[in-house]
Amino acid sequence: MPQFLIDSRNIQGNTTTLTGNEAKHLIKVLRYKKGDRVFLSDGQYQYVSVIESLSGKTVNLKLLDRKLLQKAAPSPILGISLLKHDHLELVLQKGVELGVGEFILFISERTIPHYHESATPKKLARFEKIAMEAAKQSGMITPPKIDPVISFEALVKNFDGFSGVMLAWEEEKESSFNTVFQTLDPTKLLLIIGPEGGFTKEEVALAEKNGAKIVTLGRQILRAETAAITTLALCQYELGNL
Amino acid sequence: MPQFLIDSRNIQGNTTTLTGNEAKHLIKVLRYKKGDRVFLSDGQYQYVSVIESLSGKTVNLKLLDRKLLQKAAPSPILGISLLKHDHLELVLQKGVELGVGEFILFISERTIPHYHESATPKKLARFEKIAMEAAKQSGMITPPKIDPVISFEALVKNFDGFSGVMLAWEEEKESSFNTVFQTLDPTKLLLIIGPEGGFTKEEVALAEKNGAKIVTLGRQILRAETAAITTLALCQYELGNL
Structure with a gap:
């Protein structure tokens, strides 16, 4: 049940790109395909996205929905x-x-x-x-x-x-x-x-x-x-x- | 926080003996010493015991207290x-x-x-x-x-x-x-x-x-x-x- 970490500066309009280890993990390990839904987070918002295209090392995603992460109760x-x-x-x-x-x-x-x-x-x-x-x-x-x-x-x-x-x-x-x-x-x-x-x-x-x-x-x-x-x-x- | 499994047939009066892997684990891995308190269970009772003596492969224990294990709620x-x-x-x-x-x-x-x-x-x-x-x-x-x-x-x-x-x-x-x-x-x-x-x-x-x-x-x-x-x-x- 993975969620991928993104830097909010990499969001352009309603698209973003995953590269590096995060992309490798998604492609090689979890074997996601075009059209699959992916959860992203930049620590402030959680995004639901869909894979638009992916090559060996890059995943292009379209952001479908964004939700402000609720402030959780104090951490133990x-x-x-x-x-x-x-x-x-x-x-x-x-x-x-x-x-x-x-x-x-x-x-x-x-x-x-x-x-x-x-x-x-x-x-x-x-x-x-x-x-x-x-x-x-x-x-x-x-x-x-x-x-x-x-x-x-x-x-x-x-x-x-x-x-x-x-x-x-x-x-x-x-x-x-x-x-x-x-x-x-x-x-x-x-x-x-x-x-x-x-x-x-x-x-x-x-x-x-x-x-x-x-x-x-x-x-x-x-x-x-x-x-x-x-x-x-x-x-x-x-x-x-x- | 270990508990050692015993066979109730190995209990004689208020003493019992651990041998084999259980004894080895207690002596070599957990490094228990004479006088240390040990929890035992035979599946029906839980015993509090104390180490009376131990050699390389055998632990002699005195049973101090016995408690019937409560019937737990149904297991998931x-x-x-x-x-x-x-x-x-x-x-x-x-x-x-x-x-x-x-x-x-x-x-x-x-x-x-x-x-x-x-x-x-x-x-x-x-x-x-x-x-x-x-x-x-x-x-x-x-x-x-x-x-x-x-x-x-x-x-x-x-x-x-x-x-x-x-x-x-x-x-x-x-x-x-x-x-x-x-x-x-x-x-x-x-x-x-x-x-x-x-x-x-x-x-x-x-x-x-x-x-x-x-x-x-x-x-x-x-x-x-x-x-x-x-x-x-x-x-x-x-x-x-x-």
Whole structure:
């Protein structure tokens, strides 16, 4: 269900042209043909267009309809532990699609990957590339910010900067996402997901003492990356963005 | 946030033993130590346990608490197009974690992978392996069924077998998941997600004529696999399973 990102300066009257990777993707990967309908976005408007002609590297489109993108409800901020393998990359990609406003990466007691300071800039550059690609796919002009990696304690010290904080924990059995969400001011929500091994009791106590609400994500135990994607989907649903 | 699957026959009094891959995963991958708390499940009960001792290949655990797993609301059934790369595998893994009752794989007009009949058994065997691993991770005894690949038309002909059918489409702008969900009998819900290139207008019209409700997943366009995971999360949330 693709949407192609255009620069509004490339619109002339009711036509526009796609080139470069966007065109290649449309032609080679998705195999669109003349007459097919294509969704475009310049970040402010969403356009319905139809392919008038296409060559190897260029797609000429006629704009049929234009709609002002509604201002969405405030974007949640995701605080996520570094994760093993490519799981964090999956969370970044899906998080961008689901409209995360900002990513805060942290290391808690059971976090498995610990980047050396020297490796961090390279890792962050890769994360930013993933976020950029996901943003393009979703029709955003700029991807959300990915902050440098901090300690869980540093994150907790910063709770005052948010309107509300929710932390998902597999040992919590009572407080559902739904119940807790209703009690929070959603203006600048921070959602926190721990590492594969979960948070320690002490970390959860520290977060709670500093104002976080602890929630369960049901009786099935979700992997860390699934918990992150699910929490974001539920938050956007409650905010009316889904 | 792992949970380990045990066979209830391996419980003796208030102790049990993990061996094989489960033990290896706990020791080598998650690096659990003596005294750490571990969640176990035999499919009927969930146990909180603590590690009493562990050697290279065996973990001895003391059971601290046991809770009858609540009977969850009916599981949704996911109808999903074959997807490119490993995207279908991601949907299967996350779908199992999120409690899908059954997977129906289909080929619609814009589906990109088309397995030859001879390749299908091998592919299905791989899909079943992924589902089995995800089930173990989530503490289920048996993974959901994955049906053989059918055509979209065949799926539509079978709509009568479900209590309600929802199909997510990026060209739908009005009917939200929330609005539509309230109108459906959730006993045996079928959720349908199309291929990367989306459904054709004709396919959507055919589905709608046969009783499917068409829904939007918000103004950001989600990748097919993200749409599948998101729809499942929302459905389980509405069913009270999350």
